Amino acid sequence: MLxxxxxxxxxxxxxxxxxMPSARAFSRARPARPPARASGVSVLKPLCGAEPRxxxxxxxxxxxxxxxxxxxxxxxSPNDAAIGVVRRLQAVYxxxxxxxVVDSRVxxxxxxxxxxxxxxxxxxxxxxxxxxxxxxxxxxxxxxVTAPLDDPEVGIVTCLYHAESVGGFWTRVGALFVNEWxxxxxxxxxxxxxxxxxxGATLALRATTLELTGGFAALKDCLADDYWLAEHxxxxxxxxxxxxxxxxxxxxxxxxxxxxxxxxxxxxTIRSINPGGFAFLFVTFTMPWVVLAALLAYGLxxxxxxxxxxxxxxxxxxxxxxxxxxxxxxxxHISTFWRDLPLVPLRDGLxxxxxxxxxxxxxxxxxxxxxxxxxxxxxxxxxx
Numbered sequence: 092m093l094x095x096x097x098x099x100x101x102x103x104x105x106x107x108x109x110x111m112p113s114a115r116a117f118s119r120a121r122p123a124r125p126p127a128r129a130s131g132v133s134v135l136k137p138l139c140g141a142e143p144r145x146x147x148x149x150x151x152x153x154x155x156x157x158x159x160x161x162x163x164x165x166x167x168s169p170n171d172a173a174i175g176v177v178r179r180l181q182a183v184y185x186x187x188x189x190x191x192v193v194d195s196r197v198x199x200x201x202x203x204x205x206x207x208x209x210x211x212x213x214x215x216x217x218x219x220x221x222x223x224x225x226x227x228x229x230x231x232x233x234x235x236v237t238a239p240l241d242d243p244e245v246g247i248v249t250c251l252y253h254a255e256s257v258g259g260f261w262t263r264v265g266a267l268f269v270n271e272w273x274x275x276x277x278x279x280x281x282x283x284x285x286x287x288x289x290x291g292a293t294l295a296l297r298a299t300t301l302e303l304t305g306g307f308a309a310l311k312d313c314l315a316d317d318y319w320l321a322e323h324x325x326x327x328x329x330x331x332x333x334x335x336x337x338x339x340x341x342x343x344x345x346x347x348x349x350x351x352x353x354x355x356x357x358x359x360t361i362r363s364i365n366p367g368g369f370a371f372l373f374v375t376f377t378m379p380w381v382v383l384a385a386l387l388a389y390g391l392x393x394x395x396x397x398x399x400x401x402x403x404x405x406x407x408x409x410x411x412x413x414x415x416x417x418x419x420x421x422x423x424h425i426s427t428f429w430r431d432l433p434l435v436p437l438r439d440g441l442x443x444x445x446x447x448x449x450x451x452x453x454x455x456x457x458x459x460x461x462x463x464x465x466x467x468x469x470x471x472x473x474x475x
Contacts (some may be wrong), residue, residue, distance in 0.1 A: 093387060094399055094406075100380035101406040104413035107275035107375075110282050111420045130240075131159040131216030132233055133298075137206035138164055138224050141172035143257050143343050146179060148227045153184040157233035165192040165210040167202065172222075199311025207307045207316075219301055220293045221317075226252065227339040236295045239332045246300050246329025247321040250293035251277055252340040253423075263349045263431055265342035267438040268354055270421035276375060277333075286331045287365075292338050300324055317362045349447065358449035372446055377414040378439035381407050413437075430432025 134152060138145075152162055164177045177191045194209035207221065218237050222228075239245045254269035256262035270308035277288060294317055300309070310316040321331050344350040362369040374380075388403035418435055422428035 093383070096374065097384035097387070097403055097406040097410075099382050100374050100377060101384075101410035101413065103279075103374050104377040104410050107279050108413045108416035108420065109280040111417060112278075129158055129216035129234060129237065130218050131161070132157060132218040132220055132237055132300070133161045133163060133216040134220045134233070134343050135207055135210045135214065135220060136162065136164045136224060137210065138166050138173035138177070139171065139201050139206075139328040140342065141176055142225055144341055145173060145224060146176050146226075148225055148341070149176065149180055150183070151227045151229070151232075152222070153180060153187050154229045154230055155228075155233045157237075159216070160189070160233055161188045161214070161216055163190050163192060163210045163213055165194065165206045167193075167195050167197075167206060168210075169193050169195075170201055184251065191415075198308065200313055201313055201316055203231040204307050204310045204313070204316050208311065208434065211301070211307055214298065214336070217434050218297050219296055219298055221291070221320075222338075223291045223340070225341045225343070226292050229336075232336055232338070235336050236293055236334050239334070240295060240297055242330075244330050245290055245332050246296060246324030247331045247361075248293070248334050249288065249290045249317075249321065249331065250334045250336050250338050251290065252292040252338045254342050257341045257343045258345050261344055261346055262342045264348050264434055264438055264441070265354070266342050267418075267421070267431065267434060268442065269340070269342070271417050271435075271438065272375065272442060273357075274421070275417055275458065281333055286333075287325070287438065289317045289319075289331065291317040292340060293336070294320055294462070295334075296320075296324065305325060315364050318360075318364050321460065342347070351448075354442075355445050355449045355452075358445055359452060362449055368444075369449075373443065374461075376439050376443040376446070377417075378436045379443050381410045381414065 129189060136149065136152070142148075149164070164173070164180075167174050171193075174191065174193070177189070181189050181191070192210055192213055194206075196205065196209060198205040198208045211219070220233065220236065220239060236248050236250060239248050251274055252269065253274070254266040256266040279286070301428065304320070304327065307316075307320075309323060310319055313319045325331060344353055352429075358369070358372075361372070384403045384407035388400045388407060391397075391400035391403065418432065419428055422431065
């Protein structure tokens with residue numbers, strides 16, 4: 092059994108290396124040509140606190156080439172530090188339609204969704220884009236992510252993201268979580284035909300689709316609100332499109348404890364929406380399998396099992412080479428490849444421990460609020 096699992100882990104790492112495009116190619120990618128006559132877009136940005144690069148990230152949304160869009164920034168407290176950042180944006184970009192919504196009403200257990208409910212009431216355009224506060228985009232982003240919505244069969248457009256570390260050691264470890272585990276996993280699932288995803292980095296949809304799925308109110312108690320927004324559209328026969336656009340996101344957790352909380356929250360979220368897939372994630376943690384396969388090969392070689400030892404040795408070598416390929420494709424520069432190379436064993440080992448921890452627990456903590464880990468089934472799905 093261990094021989095089979097080690098081989099499966101090596102095969103997965105090899106497939107992930109092929110599925111993942113080079114990070115250096117992200118900025119060179121040219122998405123499909125936008126429509127000649129673009130519909131107006133309302134961009135909803137729920138905020139909570141002043142993150143390290145909040146102004147710079149939000150400013151990229153103020154510099155879009157799209158001819159008609161509205162920016163709605165929402166906070167729940169009049170004392171939120173993000174308010175000053177939005178006021179600064181309004182001063183720097185006086186020609187943009189920028190509105191700050193301060194609304195303390197709470198509509199459910201998910202405070203981000205409460206914020207979105209309050210923002211959606213002020214949206215005035217037929218297209219909606221929801222994007223997390225720590226996302227930075229290129230000037231053609233809005234045109235590109237809304238272009239597929241011209242097809243009436245498309246319900247949701249979403250984007251993958253490349254993480255940038257903002258700070259020191261632990262932010263670099265956190266960036267590897269996104270760039271060298273999460274993103275390759277999504278790419279591989281997408282290549283295999285899966286469309287069951289939706290990421291907070293970007294969710295673009297028609298306002299009519301949002302209304303059809305029950306609006307944000309249908310998500311007010313959901314943990315994985317971005318996933319369920321897309322799932323509610325899918326069960327109504329609408330497609331999810333993974334855009335060619337890859338946005339940038341910041342990793343800002345300064346210490347081990349905050350990084351551990353964030354990543355176990357992500358893994359518990361996966362557990363809540365896909366328990367079966369979560370159970371088999373252990374195959375994707377490459378370096379522990381490489382070490383185990385190498386140790387078993389050494390032990391079997393000395394105990395009269397040369398064939399099994401050779402298979403395990405081959406799996407260890409293949410897994411190691413594939414893991415290095417994933418690391419190379421996730422690095423934007425050769426300098427970051429060598430700088431972060433010693434972190435790869437730590438990253439994979441930590442991920443395995445977080446997976447074990449995420450298998451237990453009934454709640455996660457998000458921005459100070461406890462949200463229950465409860466699987467929700469979209470209305471009209473097979474499980475309803």
